[in-house]
Structure formats: C-alpha cells, structure tokens
Amino acid sequence: MSSVKVRIAPSPTGYLHVGTARAALFNYLFARHNGGKFVVRIEDTDTRRSKPELIEPILDALRWLKLDWDEEIVYQSRRSELYGRYVDEFVKTGRAYYCFCTPEELVAEREQARAEKRNPAYSRKCLSLSEDEVQARLKAGEKAAIRVRIPEGETSYDDIVSGHLTKQNTELEDFIVARSDGSATYNFAVVVDDHEMGISHVLRGNDHITNTFKQVHIYNAFGWTPPVFGHVPLILRPDKRKVSKRLGDKDVGEYRNEGILPGAMVNYLSLLGWSPKSDREIYTLEELVGLFDETHINASNAIFDEEKLLAFNKTHIQMMTDHDLAVLAAPLLVEAGLTTKYWLETRWEYLRAVVSLFKDRLTRVSEIVERSGYFFAFDYTYDEKAETKSFPPEAADLLTDLAGRFAALTSFTVESAEQALTALAEEREIKKAKLIHPARLAVSGMPVGPGLYEMLVTLSQPVVVERMKKAAAYIRNKQ
RNA sequence: GACCCCGUCGUCUAGUGGUCUAGGACUCCGCCCUUUCACGGCGGCAACACGGGUUCGAGUCCCGUCGGGGUCGCCA
DSSP, rough: OOOOOOEEOOOSSSSOOOHHHHHHHHHHHHHTTTOEEEEEOOOOOOTTTOOGGHHHHHHHHHHTOOOOOOSSOOGGGOOOHHHHHHHHHHHTTTTTEEEEHHHHHHHHHHHHHHHHTOOOOOOGGGGOHHHHHHHHHHHHHHEEEEEOOOOEEEEEEEETTTTTEEEEETOOOOEEETTSSSBBBBHHHHHHHHHTTTTTTEEEEGGGHHHHHHHHEEEEEEHHOOEEEEHHHHHHHHTBOOOOOOGTBBBBOOOOOOOOOOHHHHHHHHHHSOOOOOOOOOOOHHHHHHHHHGBBOOSSEEEOOOHHHHHHHHHHHHSSSSHHHHHHHHHHHHTTSSSSSSHHHHTHHHHHHHHHHGGGOOTTTTTTHHSSSGGTOOOOOHHHHHHHOOOHHHHHHHHHHHHHHHHHOOOEEEEEEEEHHHHHHHHTTTOOHHHHHHHHHHHHHHSSSOOHHHHHHHHHHHHHHHHHHHHHHHHHHHO
C-alpha cells in the first residue's frame, strides 16, 4: 500500500470520548502498520460551538494513549480562506447556489414536513431564483447560505467494511456547504482538507456513512479521487445507544483518573469492532501495530463493557514491572497524603516491595491508595468487624508471645517468620489461624491483604513487633 | 416516517459450505491452591433471531420477515 496517510479529526466540542479514541487508535494502527502517516486535524469550523480550551485536553488524552501523530496539527478554523476559494469555484461553475431562506423558515418547513409525514428535505425554493434577483438581493446586503445542487442519479463508493454502497441522489438533498457568514460547513471543509492534505484512507464511525455520500458527491463534482473509506462500527452503551457525553458516558480522561492504564484502554478498544482472528486477546500497542489489518474490521456495532475493560486493566497491571508500577503509584500515595515525595524517593526499594505485594490484587492502580496506607503510617484503626472475630481476649497473650518470638529472630524472613508462628501454634496446640488473623489485623488494621509473611517482612521486624505489642495492649484495655 | 448499516453465548468475538455435538475472552457458578483477599489451575452454565430458498450438505450463499443501531442541522 503506497503512501498511506490517515487522520483523526476531533471536534473541540467535548472531551475525547471512547468512540473517537477508538477511531484514533484504528487510524494510528493502520498508519503505523503500513509505514504511513497519522495526523491530527481539529475540526473547529463552528466558531460558536467549538471551545479552544478543549483542544489541549483532547491532545493530552491522545498522548496518554501513546497515539503520537505526525506533522503539524491542522486547524480548520485557520483555513477559511482556502475553503472560501473552493466555495466560490463551486458557485461559479454552477454546482452550488445561493439560498436566502432563513434558519427559522427552514426549521418551520422541516417541522411541517414531519407533521405531514413527508421527508424533511430542502424544498429547493431558492434554486429557481433568477440570476438577476440573486444579484440584487446580495447587493442589497441580504445574507445567503450556499447549497450544493445535487443532480439526478445515484452516488456510490466502496467501503472497506461494508462493501459497495449506493444511495439515490434524491435522498441526498441540497445540503449547505457555506453558512450565510461565508464560512464552510463540515461536509465541504472535510473534503477540501482531505484532498489538500493527501489523505489516502478515512476510517471513522459508521454514523458518518450518510455524510460520506455527500462528500463523495463533492469529490466527484471537483473531479477529485476520493480517499478510501472504511466505516467502523459504533461503540454503544449497555442500553445500546451511541455513547455520548450528554448521557453521562465517561471520556478517556475520566478513565485515566480512575486508574485505567493506557495500554489496557488501547487493548480493550482495539477489540471493539476489530479482531486479530486469534484466541489471544492481550496485546501491547506495539503488537497491535504489527497485527492490524483493516480488512478484519467488523461491521456490527459493539457495546462497551466496563467489566471487561477492568479485567484487561488487571491483566495489564500484572504485566508491568514493579518499578513501573511504583512510578505510577508514587504520586497517588503522595496526593492522598500517605507519604511525601521525598520519603518515597529515599526509600524506593521499599515502595517497590510494597507495590509488588499488591500487583496481583489491583483492578485499578489507584486502589493501592486505600489498601496500602499501613505501609506508610501507623495511624490506622482496626477494622471493626474483623476485630470482633480476630481480637478475642486471648489474642492479647498470643500476640505478645508472637511478638517476642519475632523479636528474637536474628534473620526476619518469610521462612523464619512462618516457622516462628507455626512453632507457637504447635506449642499452644491451637490452629495457625488463631495467630494469623490477629497478626494480620494487628499490623495492618485490615482483614485482607497480601500474604501475611511477605507483608510482615516488608513492614520490617521492628515495625511488626511494635504493632503487635500495641495491639495486645489495645485488646487488654478493652476488657 | 424515509434512507442507510447491522444481526453467533448477557457482553466482546472466532467461524469464509462438510473438520460445528459452534472455539476463545469477560461476567457468573463449582472445585483445587491458599487457614485472608487476590493471582494461578481445572471444570461448568450460556449463542448461530425467524421463515423460505440454493445445495448431497448451510452459522457460513440468496430472498423475505422480525429485531437493533445510525442519519435526516447555516453541528461535527
């Protein structure tokens, strides 16, 4: 495939949602797989609705996903002159015409059409205006939008995903290509840009299929060769509606804040509407680049299943090295007030050991905050429910005894700690559980957590001894 | 409503006429491992929307029905 160039064209009217992220991913994978270019174009032709302050968050989300782009970012808002030239040419050559209908009139027409169960297509009222009248009204300062004149016939193109698609031109209607303020609308600007930028393939959501016919018509009218189109299936909510910010669907940034790994998001998204045709599901971005094949894009819409995203996240966390996980966990722990940046930096090995204990137990990286507090401070309270079960009166004596034995160990290791505990249980003829549960609660305040002995060793001998003695005193005090 | 797209377990999917008593993953349920919670291992529940064709043979091809989604803006 020669000179592949694709683009992701987000509109800064909202944050990056999963649908756009997935489209970006497919375009990125397609470009990288074929040694082509992946560029970003900001579609902000609608000055009223576009919010410049949303551009950076969108780019940030793209960077976070590691979908790095080539070349300079193109802003449609800075290319109005270019569109204007083509619009003029369109009008001059008779492929478009002035329309003096006001938005209010058009809305009224549409409403009436719907009420009468007719199709709400434009009436073409202004198409029959005489050249003289048009010029006179323009000269008088009347505002006019510009509409394409759709000829009779049909428009068709070959879609990578859905095959040969055809639409009768009567279904297209004379859509507006330039607003009455002279600015080009989406369907026109997109064609000019994709053509000027040398875009070879357009992979986008199938909610654009209707637009594609309109755009293909413009390409044809200009005598340009359209890019190859591929309409990927939509990502739906569990209620089967298109994902939408309005309905409260999370954007990529929110998933990021919730502790989702970019690799997990990319991996999960890659399998929504595409398949490597393999039983394997876990891949890195690099592996996906190697595997991506646009002919394997599905045609049917997919429901976004957060449960499965979470499962992927869990797996991707397990795939990380202790060091990398520690890098992610550190700022979260500091932010939560559990420790300080300086403290962690001077005790990196400790952090790494702690993180390692939790690696197989985290669904989200952020969970480490609420689960590992006792590794950084001895200010926790004992879990109430666990206390009634694990801190019976006799536990005080047992903890004191166990603390003494731990203190006496010359080498505090997983093996020696377990041996000491086992020995005590045997001597007292009690189940090990009678020691394990109180010990866990004493040193962590929690009924659940990492393996007891690993946890003890990581906390260190003096800390463990101190905490067990404190717990013993606490139990006696309760009596 | 019109037009367009789509239709395999609850969800994501494999399946390109016979190897399908339909495979994998998530979820859920058992068992093992572990005297915690997980990880891991093993096993289980669960689907070809329906009806006609075509064919020796259809999840796979064709048509229809039904169902779902999308679009119908001087938004993108």
